[in-house]
Amino acid sequence: MVSSDKESLPPGYILHDGFPSVPEYVHLRSAAGLSPKTPSQAAAIPTGSWYFHIADMAVHPDHQKRGLGDAVLKALLAKIKQDAPADGEPYVSLLADGPGRPLYVKNGFVESAPESLGMILK
């Protein structure tokens, strides 16, 4: 446990360095109104979560439009399915630049807005 910078927290609160227990995690999500997660999904948090982010899809221009991007994305999604806890769906996200959008849509991705809006730190 690491106590936090006391100046930045309201009185009575301490930041713990680490992960919540499985029951704490499941309860907190539910209490905060987030979608429910199973105990196996909660247990996977410290070792590799049910949350996956796909970053940097790129095929060299000399090799584009041959189905390589599609093959790589399908292989990544298969690996994610294989590695994720068996109960409950993995949460897979990405930020889609223009050229990648048709590929992502073809593979089942939908826009997260307006429910969830992608944000980056600038």
Ligand SMILES: CC(C)(COP(=O)(O)OP(=O)(O)OC[C@H]1O[C@@H](n2cnc3c(N)ncnc32)[C@H](O)[C@@H]1OP(=O)(O)O)[C@@H](O)C(=O)NCCC(=O)NCCS
């Ligand atoms: C996005 C990117 C990764 C796609 O890679 P890719 O290998 O060209 O993708 P694919 O070949 O699987 O699919 C791309 C298009 O080629 C078409 N295609 C696939 N095989 C083909 C073939 N044999 N002949 C002709 N066209 C083909 C697909 O139908 C697809 O068309 P669509 O976009 O109209 O649906 C690639 O364009 C890229 O690196 N772009 C620059 C970087 C970038 O913007 N990345 C996205 C970041 S979010």
